[in-house]
Amino acid sequence: MIVRSLGFWLCGVSTAFAQINHSLETDVQLELRGYTEDALLDAQEDYRAAVAMNPEWYMDWNGAQHSVTANAFARVDSADSERNHIDLRELHWQGVFDAWEVRVGISRVFWGRTELLHLVDTINQDDALENIDGEDKLGQPMLRLNYVYDTGGSTRLYVLPYFRERRFAGEGGRLRAPVPIDAKAVYESGAGQHHVDWAIRHQGWSGGLDYGIAWFSGTQRDPKFVPDEVRVDPGATALAVNSTSAGLIQQIALNSMGLLSPASGELVSLKAFYGQMDQLSIDAQYTSGSWLWKLEALWRDEYNRHAAGSNPAIIGRHRYSAATAGLEYSFYGVFDSASDIGVLVEYLWDERGLNGGSGFQDDVFLAARWAANDAWDSALLAGLVFDREVNSQFFSLEYSRRLSGQSKVSLEARVFHRISDEDHSFYPIRFDDYIQLEYNWYL
Amino acid sequence: MKPRLSKRILLLLLVLFSPFGFAQYESLSATEKGLAIAREADRRDEGWQDSSATMIMVLRNRHGQESSRQMRSKSLEVADDGDKSLIIFDEPRDVRGTALLTFSRKVGDDDQWLYLPALKRVKRIASSNKSGPFMGSEFAYEDISSQEVEKYRYTFLRDEKLNDVDCFVIERDPVDKDSGYSRQVVWLDKAEYRVQKVDYYDRKQSHLKTLTFYDYQQYLDKHWRANRLEMLNHQTLKSTSLNFQNYVFASGLDERDFNQSGLARMR
Numbered sequence: 001m002i003v004r005s006l007g008f009w010l011c012g013v014s015t016a017f018a019q020i021n022h023s024l025e026t027d028v029q030l031e032l033r034g035y036t037e038d039a040l041l042d043a044q045e046d047y048r049a050a051v052a053m054n055p056e057w058y059m060d061w062n063g064a065q066h067s068v069t070a071n072a073f074a075r076v077d078s079a080d081s082e083r084n085h086i087d088l089r090e091l092h093w094q095g096v097f098d099a100w101e102v103r104v105g106i107s108r109v110f111w112g113r114t115e116l117l118h119l120v121d122t123i124n125q126d127d128a129l130e131n132i133d134g135e136d137k138l139g140q141p142m143l144r145l146n147y148v149y150d151t152g153g154s155t156r157l158y159v160l161p162y163f164r165e166r167r168f169a170g171e172g173g174r175l176r177a178p179v180p181i182d183a184k185a186v187y188e189s190g191a192g193q194h195h196v197d198w199a200i201r202h203q204g205w206s207g208g209l210d211y212g213i214a215w216f217s218g219t220q221r222d223p224k225f226v227p228d229e230v231r232v233d234p235g236a237t238a239l240a241v242n243s244t245s246a247g248l249i250q251q252i253a254l255n256s257m258g259l260l261s262p263a264s265g266e267l268v269s270l271k272a273f274y275g276q277m278d279q280l281s282i283d284a285q286y287t288s289g290s291w292l293w294k295l296e297a298l299w300r301d302e303y304n305r306h307a308a309g310s311n312p313a314i315i316g317r318h319r320y321s322a323a324t325a326g327l328e329y330s331f332y333g334v335f336d337s338a339s340d341i342g343v344l345v346e347y348l349w350d351e352r353g354l355n356g357g358s359g360f361q362d363d364v365f366l367a368a369r370w371a372a373n374d375a376w377d378s379a380l381l382a383g384l385v386f387d388r389e390v391n392s393q394f395f396s397l398e399y400s401r402r403l404s405g406q407s408k409v410s411l412e413a414r415v416f417h418r419i420s421d422e423d424h425s426f427y428p429i430r431f432d433d434y435i436q437l438e439y440n441w442y443l
Numbered sequence: 444m445k446p447r448l449s450k451r452i453l454l455l456l457l458v459l460f461s462p463f464g465f466a467q468y469e470s471l472s473a474t475e476k477g478l479a480i481a482r483e484a485d486r487r488d489e490g491w492q493d494s495s496a497t498m499i500m501v502l503r504n505r506h507g508q509e510s511s512r513q514m515r516s517k518s519l520e521v522a523d524d525g526d527k528s529l530i531i532f533d534e535p536r537d538v539r540g541t542a543l544l545t546f547s548r549k550v551g552d553d554d555q556w557l558y559l560p561a562l563k564r565v566k567r568i569a570s571s572n573k574s575g576p577f578m579g580s581e582f583a584y585e586d587i588s589s590q591e592v593e594k595y596r597y598t599f600l601r602d603e604k605l606n607d608v609d610c611f612v613i614e615r616d617p618v619d620k621d622s623g624y625s626r627q628v629v630w631l632d633k634a635e636y637r638v639q640k641v642d643y644y645d646r647k648q649s650h651l652k653t654l655t656f657y658d659y660q661q662y663l664d665k666h667w668r669a670n671r672l673e674m675l676n677h678q679t680l681k682s683t684s685l686n687f688q689n690y691v692f693a694s695g696l697d698e699r700d701f702n703q704s705g706l707a708r709m710r
Binding site for chain 1: 502504510511534535536537538539552554562563564565567568569570571572574575576579580621623698699702703704705708
């Protein structure tokens with residue numbers, strides 16, 4: 001509910017502009033998840049129940065020229081204490097001055113076009129504790145200057161003075177690396193978390209084409225991993241973990257690089273390493289009739305020198321490209337009803353290869369989206385990802401419908417099928433198929 | 444002085460003749476007359492500049508169960524192309540903050556962007572889905588989009604009284620092949636050229652829906668807007684009423700208020 005009130009403390013301002021709008025809205029979410037297969041490790045739980053709260057407070061004044069937004073997220077989880085977490089998603093002031101927009105504080109930003117992998121979406125760190133789809137993000141402190149052209153395009157400059165580390169599931173959690181990841185990360189930059197990153201992005205449109213081009217310079221958001229603790233076992237020659245890369249969708253835990261463990265020892269824990277990078281990215285969508293054509297591509301120049309010594313699979317200076325491209329076609333009013341069916345195909349490529357990065361190096365994503373267009377907004381999304389190189393398969397099913405004006409229910413199922421042991425991104429989580437029921441209540 | 448005088452006389456003649464039997468339409472064919480009426484209705488509403496309003500929709504199924512929607516809409520008049528509009532959703536709560544920006548085109552597909560607040564994502568969407576339901580209601584996207592003269596071919600059908608009001612009855616056939624309708628029959632009152640009723644016929648030529656306009660109110664001494672629209676689907680017996688509140692005209696909105704780069708800050 002938006003409460004409107006006259007701000008008596010703004011007496012100096014003309015009364016037409018003295019109106020202050022503010023609102024407080026809270027989403028409460030209940031989540032029940034069951035894993036359908038026995039866990040890889042004894043400590044991992046088969047069920048979890050969780051509650052989350054997400055209040056957002058907003059206020060604007062001077063005819064919305066100035067606004068302040070605060071958004072917090074808190075989660076309590078029965079199975080994984082690491083997943084009991086709080087994050088300040090947003091806390092920023094924004095001012096609009098003709099064509100200029102200035103934003104200072106913690107915020108979230110989205111870049112990109114494709115549906116499965118948000119390849120060029122760089123600014124915010126993933127909230128990997130929330131979901132594996134890379135769509136939940138941690139708040140990022142920033143100064144953002146945005147110049148908006150009359151044509152609808154805009155140029156944005158971001159200054160990012162503080163880095164948010166990814167957080168990883170704890171012992172009881174599933175969808176994680178088989179060894180714990182130490183809370184203390186290491187950095188390429190001597191400034192660590194205080195390295196000032198920056199980015200510039202221009203976006204616009206012309207006819208059916210929407211496009212964006214961006215440059216990012218600073219700390220890599222995706223961690224790499226180096227050994228933290230190694231238990232020396234003189235007799236052992238076999239390696240407990242001879243390769244760790246688990247990039248499920250947006251790297252649940254480990255990403256990249258066959259991490260070779262020391263010759264005669266067992267890897268007890270890992271440490272996250274954040275290198276530096278310069279990145280050029282483009283993203284585009286062409287819309288024509290019922291067709292959407294989508295593209296994201298990036299060229300990266302990574303600096304990982306401080307990690308290259310402790311994990312030989314990490315390349316000290318690494319230049320590579322990656323891309324994802326696809327299309328979406330919609331059939332309207334199918335089966336003589338109001339329903340729509342959208343069909344999506346996307347191809348994902350990464351120059352680093354099978355175990356070099358995201359795990360999506362030669363993968364195809366096929367999906368169908370059904371929207372009933374009924375009063376409850378019922379919708380179903382069924383998807384399949386398969387790796388053309390090693391034939392690992394991933395299935396996903398999402399259904400949601402509104403229950404009332406204040407509530408909604410969703411069902412989500414994910415299945416990892418025929419995961420090849422060569423596929424280090426998915427192999428550690430091959431037993432983590434799950435089904436989840438979620439209830440959202442909007443206060 | 445002379446040309447000015449003759450102009451006055453011309454104007455006087457027009458004023459004298461037009462209220463009596465709409466002399467200007469006399470010599471026209473049914474097609475020409477239909478188009479002339481549509482143009483006149485459009486001309487009479489020109490110059491509204493921009494408008495904003497709160498929209499409340501009540502959806503009813505055949506058992507009378509109701510659910511409601513609440514939105515805020517802003518529109519900008521564009522002289523030589525279709526108008527621009529922005530709809531911000533407030534209810535139901537799961538879609539609160541979602542915003543739909545439309546640059547309508549007189550010919551061809553509109554340009555549409557959707558802002559999804561949970562992802563902070565602005566997404567260009569296919570606008571070819573003209574016949575799809577808007578928010579699960581009985582209003583299709585094409586029913587609530589900007590009604591440009593060029594979107595239809597017209598035929599004058601007859602003069603008729605509707606609830607004791609003298610009306611023109613015209614047929615309009617959508618030009619767009621993606622339209623869900625084969626034709627629409629429209630009643631406009633002769634006094635102010637306001638749409639009073641529309642009968643929609645689906646692609647199979649059967650009577651699909653009827654839209655009735657209630658409580659017309661005049662703004663800026665010129666622009667008529669109905670406060671209530673009732674859409675009844677004869678085939679499913681579902682209905683939707685659409686109520687407009689807090690209409691404001693010419694408040695100084697400009698292109699910058701209808702910009703997809705700024706969608707994320709629309710509240």
